[in-house]
Amino acid sequence: MLNIKILGSGCANCKKLEQITRQIVAEFAVEAEIIKVTEYPEIMKYNILSTPGLVINEKLVSFGRIPAAVEIRAWLASVPL
Amino acid sequence: MTNTANLAPKNKRFANLAVFGLVGLAALGWLALYNILEPFANWLAFGVLALPQESRLGEALAFFFYDVPKIILLLGGMIFLITTLRSFFSPEQTRAWLGGKREGLGNFLAAALGVVTPFCSCSAVPLFIGFVESGIPLGVTFSFLTAAPVINEVALVLLFGLFGWQVAGLYLLSGLAIAIIAGVLIGRLNLERYVEDFVWQVKNNGQSVVGYKPTWYERLKNSWQSTQEIVGKVWLYVILGIAVGAGIHGYVPESALAGILGKNAWWSVPAAVILGVPLYSNAAGIIPIVSALMEKGAALGTVLAFMMSVVGLSLPELIILRRVLKPQLIAVFMVIVSLAIIFTGYLFNWVL
Known part of the structure; x- marks a missing residue:
């Protein structure tokens, strides 16, 4: 199962990233748990200074920007299931 | 946000070239527009509306017709350049x-980087925690956090457009000085x-983070989006401010405000x-008004101090920082920055 985390305190970009990610996960038809991480101590564990961050199976794949759908698809495809 | 991640290298080069060409054309169009503004404003006020030269209404309107498109053009062009520069940080x-x-040295570097690092107030908290956690001293962190909003x-663009590069430069330097001292x-x-x-x-x-390196196409496209966003947020205030300023320009007698x-x-x-x-959100509208006030005898130091207190100490940012700072530290920060701004104001009034 995929474990996906959206890191961000609720800014506009964090919400956009969450929405895009949910859409793409639905396309993949895999079981995935999408968690919004909004508490700073928890966000800061990933060593980032700019939000939103995207974490797939505990690996930080992007931060400080909204990645393109093609990038997110590639990251999801490369996760060993 | 579109992205060229899915393109082959050859197509990426093509996207970069195309966007360079587009930006070049836009720059030419921008220059052409900028150069016909003054004759256009005079033609509109004294030709089309047939207001007599030297009349108060005519002067006020010509000032308005010239300043509004000039400032909007300057804002668009310069914000685009600034956001492109920032994309490298x-x-x-x-x-x-x-x-x-x-x-x-750390304070100096932090203040300078505070000006060029892209930073939105929603990232102030992770940034503060990240700096402090990696061992950057509290004072150095504060130099960064002061410079980012003060400058x-x-x-900066409005000061450049309405007062000239000298005043814009003074604003930049005194903002840096305030951030370093604070x-x-x-x-x-x-x-x-x-x-x-x-x-x-x-x-x-302990995972190391590696930033994403955008292509020129993405960089310029993002700059264009941020420019639209920023200009879209302030244009109305700019027009209102210039309208009030134009009224002052045409109707308030010279040196009425010197006292x-x-x-x-x-x-x-x-x-x-x-x-x-x-006063916070109306910074864009305030500068045109103070520019008109200055013509009528207000001192530059007073005007700059006012400006910096408007943009530098903002309630929304202080509320966000409250999540990581106790009220005592916020109070100390506000007092120190206010005093530094007052001192700068006196300094300019005394020197100039």
Whole structure:
């Protein structure tokens, strides 16, 4: 199962990233748990200074920007299931 | 946000070339427009509306017709350049540069990086925690956090457009000086105990973070989007401000304000700062008004102090920082920055 985390305190970009990610996960038809991480101590564990961050199976794949759908698809495809 | 990640290298080069061509064309169009503004404004006020030359209404309207498109054009062009420059910096890179720097040099570097690092107030908290956690001294962190809002890109462009490059330069330099002084003082006062306790307990997982390097196509496209966003947010305030300024320009007699906002009124600098701190979102509208006030005898130092207190100490940012700072530290920060701004105001009134 995929474990996906959206890191961000609720800014506009964090919400956009969450929405895009949910859409793409639905396309993949895999079981995935999408968690919004909004508490700073928890966000800061990933060593980032700019939000939103995207974490797939505990690996930080992007931060400080909204990645393109093609990038997110590639990251999801490369996760060993 | 579109992205060229899915393109082959050859197509990426093509996208870059195409966007360079587009930006070049836009720059030419921009220059052409900028150069016909003044004749156009005069033609509109004195030709089309047939207002008599030297009339108050005619002067006020010509001023308005010239300043509005000029400032909007300047804002668009310069914000685009500034955001493109900023795309080469990132908070993560800035943290790496500031790591292990001594006080003094560190404060200077932090203030300078505060101007160019892209930073939105929603990232102020992670940035603060990340800096402190990686061992950057509190004072150096504050130099960064002061410079970022005090030196505001919209204010900088408006000062350049309405007062000229000298005043814009003075604003930039005094903003840097204020950020450095505020950071050094906060560092010396040993206020670490007034940082919320959880901040000191944050530990990262040791994964190194590597920033994304955008292509030119993405860089310029993002700059264009941010430019639209910023200009879209302030244009109405700019027009309202210029309208009020045009009224003052046409109707208020020369040196009417020398008595209350001039150099010799010692109390005007602190009064301007006290008035400026609670005013926040209207920075874009305030500068055109103060530019008109200056023509009527207000002193430059007083005007700059007012401006910096409007943009530098903003309530929304202080509320966000409250999550990591105890009220005592926020109060100290506000007092130090206000005093530094007042001091700068006096300095300019005295020197110029």
